[in-house]
Amino acid sequence: MSNSGRVDELSTAFLTETGAIPALTGVSFDIRPGETLAVVGESGSGKSVTALSAMRLLERNARIEADALRFRRRDGSVIDLARATEKEMRRIRGNEIGMIFQEPMTSLNPVLTVGDQIGEAVAQHRRMSRAALRAEVLDLLGLVGIPAPEDRIDQFPHQMSGGMRQRIMISIALACRPNLLIADEPTTALDVTIQAQILRLLKRLQAELGMSILFVTHDLAVVSEIADRVVVMYGGTVLEQGAVGDVLTRPVHPYTRGLLDSLPGQGATRLRAIRGTVPAPQDRPPGCLFAPRCDHAREVCERARPALVDRGEGHPARCVRSPEIAP
Ligand SMILES: Nc1ncnc2c1ncn2[C@@H]1O[C@H](COP(=O)(O)OP(=O)(O)OP(=O)(O)O)[C@@H](O)[C@H]1O
Ligand SMILES: [Mg+2]
Incomplete structure (x- = not known):
């Protein structure tokens, strides 16, 4: 494995009195050495559960399934965190993998x-x-x-x-000079000026220490500041992923386009939020998860969950209509 880490088909559910809540289904991505990978999406899309699953830091009612959660250790060996012992996890957390969370946490x-x-x-x-x-x-x-x-x-x-x-x-x-830093909304509670300082600081530290960063945020403006690649999450799955330059300039999925359209500063008058809200895990539609909110949805979108594939756009997205609806 030449990556620093790889999340392979991660699915996490929470067992509750009213049944299992499927928070994540089949999330996969890799993190390359020295890069910043951003995980972006609206509230409830599964960003924090992804980070916490990888660190095995969820409550006892969480059931984590994964083909693998591979992490390259300081000595170069690769460990599957999904199968590591709790003792190994304690040695890795806060030592080989550093973590920062939004302040209240x-x-x-x-x-x-x-x-x-x-x-x-x-x-x-x-x-x-x-x-x-x-x-x-x-x-x-x-x-x-x-x-x-x-x-x-x-x-x-x-x-x-x-x-x-x-x-x-x-x-x-x-x-402990980790080789991977997981940062979950580390600047969300801060005002814009301080946020910019902290982002600059993280970039400098990354260059000095050569670590990879998994950066969780709901803010695409922050993604464009800090990340090399981006994973767009929605309803507990990955809808699109690729290099930041590609995804933000040539977004494929209508959801990613919607997120970009709702950014302030793009000629502020046409600022518009995506209609509707992220469905709760229990209320997800059988086909494309975004179909109920999508202006381009057709019957085909409601039939089956689209695969995450590159349909000639240069990076993969989960939209069967993407070639037809390309701008
Ligand atoms: N302990 C839990 N028990 C049951 N459901 C949970 C639990 N933790 C998270 N969830 C559910 O999992 C889904 C994903 O939550 P998560 O916290 O990962 O979202 P997020 O993308 O980090 O959102 P935010 O931007 O608000 O931090 C949500 O529907 C949430 O309600
Ligand atoms: Mg979160």
Whole structure:
């Protein structure tokens, strides 16, 4: 495997009192060394469940099935995370795979200094003296662009701005120099200026550390800023995927086109959202998942779920009508 990782036919369901909720069906993509792969889609499309399934961090009622969740380890060997032991997972999480989530999910501990929290992340996987640990934490604070690390190391999270706190979260994620960073909406809670700073920071860190990034976002503007390739998700499946330059300039699926049309700034007057909403997992139609919201839907779309294939457009999409409806 020359990739850093590959998700192969991942399907995740949640077992509830009222039955199984199929959150994901047959999600596949790969992540190449040193690239940023964005996973984009509206709320409820399955982005977070994809990231959390790959890390096996879902609640106990989740059933994860996959042909494989391959990950290339630091020593070059390949492990299937779908079949790894919990002990192996603990060694990989936060060490070989770093994670950052939107702030509410994994906020910092308010009663510990940021230095202690970063130090804890470092010490979890590496043994070192107190002095060496402090030096390493100062290095990490510098790496993520915190000015005057000596003054900041002993501060508490509430003494810092939202943007600073997100930098601290990033330093924790990078504490063990992972070869893959999973970032789930890491900038969504931040204002636009700070968001741009954090995206620049991630790009710089990626170049310095040579890691791959799996970047989850609902925002195509962010995708065009940061990603090399993009996976467009809808209703727990992949509807389109390819290089960012291709997908954003020559989108194939009406859903991707709809997402692009609803971006602000494209001559703001014609801003329009896609009509309707993402169907709940229990209410998915039998044919194309997007058909109920699609202006191009015909009977053929309702018969069977379209395959994810390249119909001559240069990258794959799940739309049987794409050659006919090309702009
Ligand atoms: N623990 C759970 N139990 C039952 N259903 C769940 C659970 N977690 C997620 N789901 C369902 O799985 C689907 C995908 O959710 P997910 O959180 O991955 O969406 P998302 O794309 O990350 O959305 P957002 O942009 O809002 O974060 C949703 O329909 C959601 O309701
Ligand atoms: Mg999410």
